[in-house]
Amino acid sequence: MDLTTLQHVVTMTNKIALSTALDNQADVKIVNFVWYPAQPATLYFSSVKDSAALTTYAQNPDVAFISVPNDTAVGNPYIRAQHVKLERSEKTMAELLPRYLETVPNYQKVWDLIGPKLVVFELKLKDLYVDPGLGQNKGTMHF
Template sequence: MSLTALAQVLGGANKVAYATSLDNVPNLRIVNFVWDETTPNVLYFASVRDSRGVQEFLASDRIAFSTVPETGNAHVASNQATGQASQRTLAQMQPQFLAQVPDFAHVLELIGPKLALYEIRITSAEVDQGLGNGVQQVTF
């Protein structure tokens, strides 16, 4: 599969719901994310470092996720992903967050110094292009 469908679907969303499970206790969180076409198998999100959600995210062996579309039902979903602290910094990714995530400037004003950048690294995912537009598998 070309990355065209992936880019199109990811370009139509700025929220991702990700699931973790520690000690057989599942948890689901929704965060804003950005995608960079130079690293197509990575979703980036900012979160308060050392929060409970971040601790669970980093402690999980695998992450399941689905993007949350702004309109329609096109989405990218996977249960073949891992999470980690990003090698990139939030400052490096800030222009993308400001361009792709509504009100992110306000988030930075309120809690910017508390934020760190995290990654959902995808091994494979299902790209659902929306009702009647087909579903494709992408593997990295």
Template sequence: METVAAFKEIMAEQTEIALATSVEEVPNVRIVSFFYDKSKKCLFFSTFKGNEKITEFQKNPNVAFTTIPTKNTNHVRVHYAKVQKSERSVYDVAEQWIQKIPSYEENIKNAGQMLELYEIHFTEAIVILGMSSRETIQL
């Protein structure tokens, strides 16, 4: 499988990332649901307003993440990314969320006003396919 095609497939199929932050040399990692917007070349996730990770983003917007595989070991890793609050809301991207994760419709309906949308921007990704293929791609 071509690596860029594998990247697109993984980003379309996998629903969660382990998102790593670091503030004052103290790392933190958490799992968040996401979707990848191919046209904007960025990853979107939401979090509750006032959440601890928002403070971490404000102190240091540099993040890393890995997708969490569910069917096999294929995954995407990104070391150099920047997180920022989106100008859009979860309502603006509801269709994309629901298309990828149908159960997210309930989250938006019940808690949408309490959620903030964030974007992760990156230009390079490591695509790992099984145990034998690890390739870095430029986006």
């Protein structure tokens, strides 16, 4: 599996189903994310700063996720990972906003409504399963 394949799959999604657990209570949220080819082992997403999710993230930063393909994606391409380290980012939403606007349709509406309330998190990848779609070679990338 190579970076070109990962980049191709990421262009067909902008959402992940993020799975967390706290006190034996599993939870999953759909969140928008952004990714940069120059930093392939990191996904960025945001959460509202007074959200209950922040407590879960702080108390159990071991998460799993799977991407949600865009409606137009053919062959059900996705990425997924387990035991991903979730941590608060030093980046700000203002820094990431151009990438969100480039890759997430209608993100300007989100930004206009809650932009100042968002804080950035990073998902630090060690192993990432990449499935480019039906009939194509799939595999695990190691970072």
